[in-house]
Structure formats: structure tokens, C-alpha cells
Amino acid sequence: MVDLTGRTALVTGGSRGIGRAIALRLAEAGADVAINYWRNRKAAEATADGVRAEGRRAAIYKANVADEAQLHDLFAQLEDDFGRLDVLVSNAASGVLRPAMELTKRHWQWTLDINAATLLHLVQHSLPLIGDRGGKIIAISSLGSVRAIPNYAAVGASKAALESLVRHLAVELAPRGVNVNILSAGVVDTDALRHFPNRRDILAKSLEQTPAGRLVTPADVADVALFLVSPHARMIHGQTIVVDGGYSIVA
Secondary structure (H helix, E strand, O other): OOOOOEEEEOOOOOHHHHHHHHHHHHHOOOEEEEEEEEHHHHHHHHHHHHHHHHHOEEEEOOOOOHHHHHHHHHHHHHHHHHOOOOEEEOOOOOOEEEEEHOOOOOHHHHHHHHHHHHHHHHHHHHHHHHHHOOEEEEEEEHHHHHHOOOOOOHHHHHHHHHHHHHHHHHHHHHOOOOEEEEEOOOOEHHHHHHHHHOOOHHHHHHHHHOOOOOOOOHHHHHHHHHHHOHHOOOOOOOOOEEOOOOOHHHO
């Protein structure tokens, strides 16, 4: 059992998919949850209702976390509402899905900023609310950080940068009692995957090559997130934990 009673978590991109699953799993363990979203307020409200159904406090915050001014306002409101932060889950992501030869400088910069630089800004805003209690920070990556996937050049590079950044943050923040790690999920059939033109092929190939015999679900990723924010993971710093049913180890 993991008891997060009295803790507060912020999950960016927490309205749907993996973010929603993590938010609900943390609430089941006793955490109050702040849910960030950008476009779908109805979905964010549904996640908040799920958190409240567990008897926990919930609040939703609309913000583009790549925008510094909006990020500042989000944390000011979070401090007013909760007064503290113990867990940060950086899940919000975006990016341009095109072949490398079709990418512009603007595509590249946008994708790197939203998927890698945003984590740095989130952590900088989070530390004053974490204080000297110590805390847990998780960023969400993908196998595209180490594998070449069609149309994934910019996003894959941004995820690789994200994983490198986490290692550096982990070294800096470990003395302050803050664990920083990465969860790298295999193929999960979420709304994000629907933006891929070859979605059906990706799902079929992944299912065929996954030793566990099924695709990863958001709940699978949330289970590992719960472990990483628990005391059982106190000595895990700067690691990329892969949750893919064994897909990435098959030749």
C-alpha cells in the first residue's frame, strides 16, 4: 500500500489518457490533485470528479505550460488553493509529426520547447512549493527517444533531450530530497496516437511484437508512476523506467 494522504500532486495534461490515469491513481492513494489542461475543459472536469470521488481535493487549471506567463499564473493559483506541492507529473506534450526533411526551424523549436524546456520551467516553479520536505518529479517520455519512428524526428529528438535533462536535474535535486525520473511508455492507444497517420500499423505491429501479449494501457503506466512517488523508490534518481510489456527488448 502507498499512502499519499496529505500530499498534493500536479499533473500536466491531466485531462485524458496517461495523465488522467495517473491523476486518478494518485487520488486513490490519498493525494489531492491539481489537474492542468489546455483545450478540453469537460475532460478535465471529469478527471477532477474522479479525484473527488476518492474523497480527495481537486482543482483544474487551464494553461499552455509552454507559455511562461500562463505557467506563472498556474502556480500562483495552485499555491492559493493548496499551499504546497509534493508530486509533479510533467505529462503535457505536443509536437510536429512530419518527416525530418519537411521540418522547419519553427517546427523544431516548438517541439523542443514544449516537450523538453517546459519540464525545466515546471521544476523551477515547483521547488518553492516543495520546500525542504522533498518531493517527487516524473516526466513522461516515449520509445521514440531511442528508436527511429516514421514522422517522429522532432518529437523523438525532444524526448531524448527530455531524458537527458532529467538526468541533470536528478543530480542537482537529489541532495534536496527530490527524486526526478522518467516514465517511458510503450505504444498506448490514447487520443495522442490518433494524430499518427499510420496509427493502425503502429498498433498492429506493437501488439505482434509485445511479449506480454497485449498493449500497454494508461493504467499500467499509472501503476509505475505510483511506485515512483512512493517511499519504495527513494533511491531511484535520474532513471528512465520503460513500461512497454517487453516490446523494446525484442530484436
